[in-house]
Amino acid sequence: MSVITAMEILDIRFPTSRELDGSDAMNPDPDYSAAYLILRTDAEDGHEGHGFVFTIGRGNEVETAAIAALREHLLGRDAEELLADMGAAWKLLAHDSQLRWLGPEKGVMHMAIGAVVNALWDLKAKRAGLPLWELLASMSPEEIVSLVDFRYLSDALTPEDALGILRAAEPGRTARRTELLAEGYPGYTTTPGWLGYSDSKLSRLAKEAVAEGFTQIKLKVGASLEDDIRRIRTAREAVGPDVRIAVDANQRWDVQEAIEWMRHLAPYDVAWIEEPTSPDDILGHAAIARGVAPIPVATGEHVQNRVVFKQMLQAGSLQVLQLDAARVAGVNENIAILLLAAKFGVRVCPHAGGVGLCEAVQHLSMFDFVAVSGTMEDRMIEFVDHLHEHFVTPVDVHSGAYWPPSAPGAGNEMLAASLADYRYPDGPVWAAEANTAAASTAAVES
Numbered sequence: 001m002s003v004i005t006a007m008e009i010l011d012i013r014f015p016t017s018r019e020l021d022g023s024d025a026m027n028p029d030p031d032y033s034a035a036y037l038i039l040r041t042d043a044e045d046g047h048e049g050h051g052f053v054f055t056i057g058r059g060n061e062v063e064t065a066a067i068a069a070l071r072e073h074l075l076g077r078d079a080e081e082l083l084a085d086m087g088a089a090w091k092l093l094a095h096d097s098q099l100r101w102l103g104p105e106k107g108v109m110h111m112a113i114g115a116v117v118n119a120l121w122d123l124k125a126k127r128a129g130l131p132l133w134e135l136l137a138s139m140s141p142e143e144i145v146s147l148v149d150f151r152y153l154s155d156a157l158t159p160e161d162a163l164g165i166l167r168a169a170e171p172g173r174t175a176r177r178t179e180l181l182a183e184g185y186p187g188y189t190t191t192p193g194w195l196g197y198s199d200s201k202l203s204r205l206a207k208e209a210v211a212e213g214f215t216q217i218k219l220k221v222g223a224s225l226e227d228d229i230r231r232i233r234t235a236r237e238a239v240g241p242d243v244r245i246a247v248d249a250n251q252r253w254d255v256q257e258a259i260e261w262m263r264h265l266a267p268y269d270v271a272w273i274e275e276p277t278s279p280d281d282i283l284g285h286a287a288i289a290r291g292v293a294p295i296p297v298a299t300g301e302h303v304q305n306r307v308v309f310k311q312m313l314q315a316g317s318l319q320v321l322q323l324d325a326a327r328v329a330g331v332n333e334n335i336a337i338l339l340l341a342a343k344f345g346v347r348v349c350p351h352a353g354g355v356g357l358c359e360a361v362q363h364l365s366m367f368d369f370v371a372v373s374g375t376m377e378d379r380m381i382e383f384v385d386h387l388h389e390h391f392v393t394p395v396d397v398h399s400g401a402y403w404p405p406s407a408p409g410a411g412n413e414m415l416a417a418s419l420a421d422y423r424y425p426d427g428p429v430w431a432a433e434a435n436t437a438a439a440s441t442a443a444v445e446s
């Protein structure tokens with residue numbers, strides 16, 4: 001037996017807004033941040049479980065408080081018992097009868113549960129000596145089904161359905177694992193397309209992306225139709241006819257506006273329209289999907305839980321499902337979402353970028369390929385080339401693909417030096433920022 005002895009919770013922020021990296025129509029000045037958790041036990045192996053919620057700055061302190069609210073379920077508990085039955089561990093956290101009031105199963109509290117669940121998976125994978133994708137892909141169909149809470153899903157996906165999907169994929173696991181190691185998992189890049197970049201920077205970065213082997217790029221749109229038409233034309237000229245260009249409105253539009261706006265971008269051959277409107281608007285997305293067809297609608301990075309994904313699949317609201325490693329309640333709920341996507345035959349192209357999202361979500365896509373959907377066709381993981389240097393096991397992305405991680409764990413762990421430097425507000429990076437701000441205020445006043 002080993003006991004969980006500590007939860008270290010850190011407010012980590014990167015001052016990314018200075019460079020307009022990550023700027024889009026709804027989020028003009030993000031400081032990529034992590035409400036970061038380290039679980040420690042008294043086991044002699046010394047392994048820690050790391051997990052985080054991704055945020056974009058202000059409010060990261062709210063997320064850290066939500067993680068702290070889960071303390072009583074973790075501190076002093078037998079780690080083996082929790083890790084041996086991760087389905088029960090998920091329910092222990094997600095079904096807390098008082099905390100549940102804050103959702104239920106959505107928003108700040110649900111995301112905090114995700115950080116804890118992902119930290120437990122990180123610890124479990126480290127103890128098993130396996131990267132998370134391999135740990136999950138080595139579990140039996142019955143074990144995988146036991147991870148999922150089917151409450152609210154059974155009208156669309158039953159445990160028997162899930163078992164059927166997983167059993168059908170079982171005979172091909174070994175061959176697909178070999179294929180994954182040899183060929184990687186396709187990626188696409190959003191690096192060229194941030195809204196704050198000039199046309200010349202967009203054109204240069206788009207050409208670089210193609211030279212690096214990417215077959216799809218993505219542009220942020222939705223602030224100005226005139227600018228969007230000029231930018232997509234610039235991008236199309238830069239990449240030529242054979243590279244796919246997706247566009248992402250980051251929830252900027254109403255339903256009719258989305259349909260109208262996309263009429264003007266459609267001539268440039270759009271791979272998908274992402275987050276056209278509110279992530280809660282299931283029927284609105286369905287109307288947009290009908291209105292912009294054959295352009296697929298993509299969404300998911302802000303879809304709050306498996307129940308909304310279920311309805312979106314039932315309603316035909318999305319043709320590309322973009323799950324996120326840190327939006328819902330962790331690995332378990334994302335497995336439910338992968339199974340729903342497989343049941344409905346919808347492709348999954350995860351959201352990533354931010355800080356640590358690429359490192360974390362690649363495990364889910366690779367597990368999906370080996371053990372769930374069994375396909376990489378038309379699927380790819382988003383890639384943004386920012387902040388990877390802060391991770392113990394940064395992603396290996398080259399030749400347009402993610403290459404499977406081999407290090408034990410879930411990929412969530414940041415370097416200790418980065419955690420120290422970027423701690424908000426007292427880490428050296430932010431202390432220097434405060435000094436600079438104070439100096440410029442003094443200069444203006446004098």
Ligand SMILES: [Mg+2]
Binds near residue numbers: 274275
């Ligand atoms: Mg997006």
